[in-house]
Amino acid sequence: MPSQLYISKEKLKNVMRLIKYKGLNNLEPIPIKKINNIIFYTDGHTRAFALWKLGFKKIKVEWETEELDWELYLICIDWCKNKNISNISHLKIISHSQYKKWWIKKCEDMHKLLYPSPR
Template sequence: MLDYFTLEIDKIQPSQLYISKRKLKAVQKVFDPLDTDLGSFGVIPIKELNGEIIFVDGHTRALVAYLTGMETINVVWETDELDWEMYEICVQWCKEAGILSIADLESRIIPHDDYEILWYKRCKDAQQKLAEERKKQDKIKE
């Protein structure tokens, strides 16, 4: 059983610039705000990164919760070791774009094809650049 807890939705910093309209519609179809056993919603992973709490995943579910008037959501601390340096980059992009809470993503719902280009491709390119920088650093250390 996940060790989840409740947190105010507007206290969590997004790490994603856009929401896919297709993913949003899919979540809206199954989401039931009255479902108390977490069946239609699950828990959303979060992480404390550089002194603030960020969404690790679940931005679409969090936006649906926000759009239905929910003020709190069930969250769980992310325990997997992910590429936190990449998350720092994503959070910085969000801040530069004025995305400081899930509410700010309401105006950034885009068609899925655009989402793949504007978000997935941007992340993939940034990950590749980060990997190249890490390789250079490793060579310097040798």
């Protein structure tokens, strides 16, 4: 299950270029986490998408060991569910500037709502 809504076109080009010139062995495994019986990507969506585009049915993953803000991830997963995104192939490719506006800003705004800075 993805935990983001979009893929940056430019980031995808860079990953595809890396795979072409450096090979698959240089790609780190995709980190995943399981919460509430949902297994989701915590990072590496662009790498996973690139591998899917190249026809891979299985990819290298590893369990996330970092303690991250899982509440934020669960919100992102809800966003994905609301947009019927349940598979890496469902992610929409958009320009990097759109990605920054539509995804990065959305995440930053959510973070500010959940954790307002003291004044």
